[in-house]
Amino acid sequence: MNTSKFLKKNTGMLMLGLLLSFSMSCSKNDNPVTEKPAPVDTVKPPQPSGKIPFYKLQRVENLAVETDDKNPTQAKPAAYFSLDNKEEVPASYAKTARWDVAFTGLYNSFLSGNNGTDGTNQGYGGSGKGGIIVLKKPFEEVTDVPSESDFKTKGNVVGTDDLGAFGEGTGWYLYDFGGTIRGDGSPQKTHVAYALPEMRTIIIRTATGNYAKVKMISCYKDAFTADKWFKDTPHMFFTFEYVLVPKGSTKFEIK
Structure with missing residues (x-):
C-alpha cells in the first residue's frame, strides 16, 4: 500500500x-462534575435580649440606692436594674420592659420582678413579663429553672428572712436587730443586715422572659463578708452575682 x-x-x-x-x-x-456541598446547620443559638451574654457569671458591686437612717420606715424612691444590660435604669422607665429587678420597701431592700399585669408591681401597665422567687438553696446547688407557676409577680416580694427580726417569710437577708443572732452582742453589731448567700438564691424571670439566678452577697459598701459588717458601715450598696439563661431554658449553666 x-x-x-x-x-x-x-x-x-x-x-x-x-x-x-x-x-x-x-x-x-x-464542565467538571461538582459535588453537592455538605448541609450547613442554620440553627442559631439563642441571642441575648441585651448586652449581657447567656451562661456567663456576672458581678455587680456597690449598687447604691437611696436611704435615710433618720427616717428608716419612710419609703424611698425605688431603684431599678436591668440584668439583661447590667445597668441601673431611671425611674422614668418604670412602666417599660427596660428593667428586671426593683429595690423597694424598707431601706429599698425588698426585691421584685417587672410585671405589667400585676397591680401591686412597680411595672404595672407596662410590657414586663417578669417574676421572682427565692429558694432555700445556695447559688451553686440551684440547677433547675422553676416552673412558671412558682414565680411571684407582686411588688416587694423578697426581703427580710424569718431567721431574723421583722422577717416576712423566706428572704435574702437576716436582720439582726439586737446584734445577738449573728453578732457578738456589741453595739456595733446591732442593726446589721446579713445576706444569706450560703442558704438562699433568688430566681428572676426577666421582663423579656429570660431567667436569672442571683446570689445576694452584701448591702454594705466595699464590704463583702460578714466580719466587715457593722452598724456604722455605709449601707444599701448592693453587691450580687448572677447568670442569665434564655427563655424556655430548664437548666442554669455557667459556661
Whole structure:
C-alpha cells in the first residue's frame, strides 16, 4: 500500500477526527462534575435580649440606692436594674420592659420582678413579663429553672428572712436587730443586715422572659463578708452575682 498517497488522500479526514477528539476533551474539562456541598446547620443559638451574654457569671458591686437612717420606715424612691444590660435604669422607665429587678420597701431592700399585669408591681401597665422567687438553696446547688407557676409577680416580694427580726417569710437577708443572732452582742453589731448567700438564691424571670439566678452577697459598701459588717458601715450598696439563661431554658449553666 502506498502510504504517501493514503496520507494525502485522507489528510482532511484525519484532521477532522483530531479536532473532534480535542473538542470533546475540552467540553468534558469545561464542565467538571461538582459535588453537592455538605448541609450547613442554620440553627442559631439563642441571642441575648441585651448586652449581657447567656451562661456567663456576672458581678455587680456597690449598687447604691437611696436611704435615710433618720427616717428608716419612710419609703424611698425605688431603684431599678436591668440584668439583661447590667445597668441601673431611671425611674422614668418604670412602666417599660427596660428593667428586671426593683429595690423597694424598707431601706429599698425588698426585691421584685417587672410585671405589667400585676397591680401591686412597680411595672404595672407596662410590657414586663417578669417574676421572682427565692429558694432555700445556695447559688451553686440551684440547677433547675422553676416552673412558671412558682414565680411571684407582686411588688416587694423578697426581703427580710424569718431567721431574723421583722422577717416576712423566706428572704435574702437576716436582720439582726439586737446584734445577738449573728453578732457578738456589741453595739456595733446591732442593726446589721446579713445576706444569706450560703442558704438562699433568688430566681428572676426577666421582663423579656429570660431567667436569672442571683446570689445576694452584701448591702454594705466595699464590704463583702460578714466580719466587715457593722452598724456604722455605709449601707444599701448592693453587691450580687448572677447568670442569665434564655427563655424556655430548664437548666442554669455557667459556661
